Amino acid sequence: QSVLTQPPSVSAAPGQRVTISCSGSNSVMRNDISWYQQVPGTAPKLLIYDTYKRPSGIPDRFSGSKSGTSATLAITGLQTGDEADYFCATWDPNVQSVFFGGGTNLAVL
Amino acid sequence: QVQLQESGPGLVKPSETLSLSCTVSGASISTSYWSWIRQTPGRGLEWIGYISDGGTTNYNPSLKSRVTISVDMSTNHVSLKLTSVSAADTAVYFCARNFDYGASVWHDAFDVWGRGTLVTVSS
Numbered sequence: 248q249s250v251l252t253q254p255p256s257v258s259a260a261p262g263q264r265v266t267i268s269c270s271g272s273n274s275v276m277r278n279d280i281s282w283y284q285q286v287p288g289t290a291p292k293l294l295i296y297d298t299y300k301r302p303s304g305i306p307d308r309f310s311g312s313k314s315g316t317s318a319t320l321a322i323t324g325l326q327t328g329d330e331a332d333y334f335c336a337t338w339d340p341n342v343q344s345v346f347f348g349g350g351t352n353l354a355v356l
Numbered sequence: 357q358v359q360l361q362e363s364g365p366g367l368v369k370p371s372e373t374l375s376l377s378c379t380v381s382g383a384s385i386s387t388s389y390w391s392w393i394r395q396t397p398g399r400g401l402e403w404i405g406y407i408s409d410g411g412t413t414n415y416n417p418s419l420k421s422r423v424t425i426s427v428d429m430s431t432n433h434v435s436l437k438l439t440s441v442s443a444a445d446t447a448v449y450f451c452a453r454n455f456d457y458g459a460s461v462w463h464d465a466f467d468v469w470g471r472g473t474l475v476t477v478s479s
Contacts, residue, residue, distance in 0.1 A: 281465040290469035291401070296455055296462050334401055338463035344416050345403035345464045
């Protein structure tokens with residue numbers, strides 16, 4: 248069983264808003280969450296760190312949040328270029344290790 | 357602009373040692389944390405470990421007994437060694453820079469990645 252659980256796939260139409268969830272145990276979700284976008288054949292790209300902060304250059308269409316045992320990545324104004332796999336990640340200080348979610352494939356239909 | 361480039365053998369025999377190098381350009385390796393991460397279709401992304409700007413290492417507990425990450429300041433390279441490999445170690449291996457802002461370094465946030473290199477373990 249994965250430390251972080253994501254839905255295998257989500258889909259939405261261009262221009263719409265989509266959310267991707269990342270759930271874990273109470274202890275794991277006490278830590279901050281990062282989110283990545285990965286287009287097949289390329290390296291992951293950091294979208295969100297510290298649960299809700301965006302690195303420089305990431306548009307505000309991407310936002311992160313967390314409530315209880317679940318973190319969420321929201322993408323508004325969907326574009327076909329947003330089609331990719333999305334991963335969440337966290338550092339668990341109790342285990343001293345980084346864990347990644349299994350990834351969610353986003354289809355923009 | 358910071359760029360990372362992984363290099364090393366694409367094929368390693370079972371029970372042998374996988375050795376990869378990451379060339380860092382545009383930044384000094386002495387000023388950041390550097391991580392290795394691998395990816396397989398079946399197991400997704402897996403963090404291997406990091407080396408800090410002070411040379412401290414931290415490894416994934418599941419790989420700790422077989423992993424060594426080191427740096428060469430003179431050539432600005434970060435190296436990965438994984439011993440006693442098996443088919444389960446077949447993966448695309450990425451080196452990445454840990455994101456830092458102000459005085460903080462994020463262990464789970466990687467803002468610069470190499471393109472990755474496929475390593476196949478097979479006889």
